[in-house]
Amino acid sequence: MGRYLVNLTFDLEEFDIPEEYGQKVSERDQMEVTLAGMKRILPVLDKHNVAVTFFTTGHFAQKNPELIRLLSDKHEIASHALYHAPNHDFQEQDILVSKQILEFITGKFVNGFRMPRLRPFDEANLAKWGFRYDSSVNPTYLPGRYNLLHKSPLPYHESGMWELPCSTMPWLRFPLFWLSFKNLPAGIYSEMCRLTLRKRKSLMLYFHPWEFADIGDYKLPGYVKSPDGQALTDKLDKLISYLIKHKGEFITCQQLCDTLDADKEKI
Ligand SMILES: [Zn+2]
Numbered sequence: 330m331g332r333y334l335v336n337l338t339f340d341l342e343e344f345d346i347p348e349e350y351g352q353k354v355s356e357r358d359q360m361e362v363t364l365a366g367m368k369r370i371l372p373v374l375d376k377h378n379v380a381v382t383f384f385t386t387g388h389f390a391q392k393n394p395e396l397i398r399l400l401s402d403k404h405e406i407a408s409h410a411l412y413h414a415p416n417h418d419f420q421e422q423d424i425l426v427s428k429q430i431l432e433f434i435t436g437k438f439v440n441g442f443r444m445p446r447l448r449p450f451d452e453a454n455l456a457k458w459g460f461r462y463d464s465s466v467n468p469t470y471l472p473g474r475y476n477l478l479h480k481s482p483l484p485y486h487e488s489g490m491w492e493l494p495c496s497t498m499p500w501l502r503f504p505l506f507w508l509s510f511k512n513l514p515a516g517i518y519s520e521m522c523r524l525t526l527r528k529r530k531s532l533m534l535y536f537h538p539w540e541f542a543d544i545g546d547y548k549l550p551g552y553v554k555s556p557d558g559q560a561l562t563d564k565l566d567k568l569i570s571y572l573i574k575h576k577g578e579f580i581t582c583q584q585l586c587d588t589l590d591a592d593k594e595k596i
Pocket residue numbers: 340342409413444445446
């Protein structure tokens with residue numbers, strides 16, 4: 330297709346990750362931390378004039394409807410289920426409810442879904458509920474979490490929907506996800522992204538707004554919380570500049586689906 334398409338995506342969710350490490354965070358603080366991160370990210374996205382996809386929980390959207398409406402003018406709002414909390418009793422129906430909440434708030438059709446923590450779930454209902462794509466697969470091996478090396482690293486059509494996997498490097502399947510971005514030197518990570526983009530023609534990156542807030546005081550392992558705040562924001566700024574310089578074209582996930590559909594019709 331001669332284009333190099335970049336999906337920059339953010340899981341816009343409650344800051345509940347300290348609960349995985351035994352630290353309780355009040356609901357107010359969960360929202361405040363995420364909002365503080367958004368205040369850092371949005372000027373960077375505006376500066377580069379890039380459109381991104383926010384996978385948003387229904388709960389976060391209900392607490393921050395004005396922000397979600399505003400974001401939907403320029404960016405894509407997709408679903409990240411209803412609640413994010415690790416101890417929340419997930420029901421399949423939550424996915425549909427979150428879609429309805431987001432559509433009510435934005436007045437726009439919600440096309441995409443990503444499962445919190447990329448946990449396995451029954452995808453059978455997604456197409457029936459009107460989703461056009463899912464982006465819950467990280468086709469790599471993460472010890473203790475999942476082994477999805479048998480999954481395609483490229484977007485594929487299945488059960489009436491597009492699956493848009495998180496990017497992994499060609500050959501090694503090294504994941505280019507948020508922890509790699511945070512922990513690798515900027516030059517190395519950017520170069521891995523560039524090589525992947527050149528080979529695969531599309532790149533799916535995912536981060537969380539709370540990573541860009543100042544979270545150094547929370548009881549999280551260093552590799553989860555550092556760097557944070559402005560330092561990580563500067564790193565993101567540089568990554569976007571680098572990818573633009575190397576012909577990266579930033580589009581939303583539903584725009585990627587448009588391109589994939591058009592290519593499919595040509596075959
Ligand atoms: Zn999430």
